[in-house]
Amino acid sequence: MKILVTGGLGFIGSHTVVELQNKGFEVVIIDNLSNSSIDVLDGITAITGIKPHFEKLDLRDKADVIRFFEKHNDIIGVIHFAANKAVGESVQKPLMYYENNIGTLVYMLQEISKLEKQNFIFSSSCTVYGQADELPITENAPVKPAESPYGNTKQVGEEIIRDTCKVNESLKSIALRYFNPIGAHPSAEIGELPIGVPQNLVPYITQTAIGLREQLSVFGGDYPTPDGTCVRDYIHVVDLAKAHVLALQRLLDDKNNSNYEVFNLGTGKGSSVLEAIQSFDKVSGEKLNYQIVDRREGDVTAAYADTNKANDILGWKTELTLDDAMASAWKWEQKIRNK
Ligand SMILES: NC(=O)c1ccc[n+]([C@@H]2O[C@H](COP(=O)([O-])OP(=O)(O)OC[C@H]3O[C@@H](n4cnc5c(N)ncnc54)[C@H](O)[C@@H]3O)[C@@H](O)[C@H]2O)c1
16 A cells, blocks of 8 residues: 655645555655745645655655665556646746656656556646647546646656557556646645745735735736736645645556556636735735736636546546635645745
């Protein structure tokens, strides 16, 4: 029952570790703490009552990765979150992104291929669809040329896994294409911990409301959407985490239809940036200071998931709402600032 979670102290990884432990899995976390804090381990322990095994390890160090898998050759599944994820930074530092997101994936697959049980879950993204021609977006929508090196690492990452699965039938893999993960654990023991200026909407909202940022800039108010702002599919991180456990279980139970599968993970509902702000104002009782400014390069107009495949095949359904996510994100922000 030993599962390796890389990047397990990060935002989505930590919530997934909680759900894995809740289901009785033994979890080993690898993280190099480049975008997370060791305190997350205490948060996970406070929620589940179990301290997961943690190895501070940089997956770019191949010798360390080899040593790790030799020591833990009884791992039965791997969920690979570890990656860099800032789109803007990836444009400035493409090689850093290719090394960390692609190089480490190759090392992982090389070592997993030596294990008896080779079950692999990969964090992909709806960025692979770009501006899809049809909404909601199904898994059959074409993959569009990537807008950034970060987006490209997800596309190439999927291709590397698919190619490897073709020649290694023992390897079973699922790529999960996340839409927009937000929120925090309802206990406020873990949540999103952006280092520096947040790149994503919700931490920017909560940091503005708490006084850390002066104003939120809403990029573009003239998109062809009902209120003119971009539309996204905001998914609560706890719902997202639960989908990982179901995907892993599907592989462990040999229920997969092929040894490489892809699923969208979203709510199926699009919300505009202004709707997200309204939701935050409602649940927090705050009045967010925001301003609509020019469009930002690279933003698609609207993206939301067709979730039928994940609903039907994984037996997964989101249970939490945008309001739940905003309330949990606000509770988390207040907790970390009070600390
Ligand atoms: N958050 C999103 O909006 C989003 C959307 C789509 C896909 N994803 C993908 O999901 C995954 C997790 O995202 P997140 O939001 O939890 O990010 P995160 O930055 O919070 O977590 C990633 C973790 O990986 C660790 N890490 C990075 N490089 C490492 C390395 N070389 N060795 C060991 N550890 C390393 C970081 O320290 C961090 O704890 C990433 O692959 C990301 O690209 C995220």
